[in-house]
Amino acid sequence: MNLPSFYKKILSTLSKYLEGGLLALGLISAFWSSSAAMNAFIKASNAAFEVEETRHFILVRLIV
Structure with a gap:
């Protein structure tokens, strides 16, 4: 079984149930x-570079 058909099988099972x-x-x-997670990264980057x-x-929330 190749990988793409494996994903197709999973997706079809999910859509059924x-x-x-x-x-x-x-x-x-x-x-x-x-x-x-992206908001936390932005805050950590701002703190690391000492930028307000x-x-x-x-x-800020819409950017992420």
Whole structure:
């Protein structure tokens, strides 16, 4: 079994057994956690280079 057909099998199984709401919840939580990680990276970089964040809170969150 090659790798792409393995992924196709997993995705088809997930689409059969998972409802759209659960999949949407998973995607939303994945985006939220990656956004939080990028925000932490921005804060750590600002602290490391001793730079004060001058952008508005919402703008910083939308960038990430």
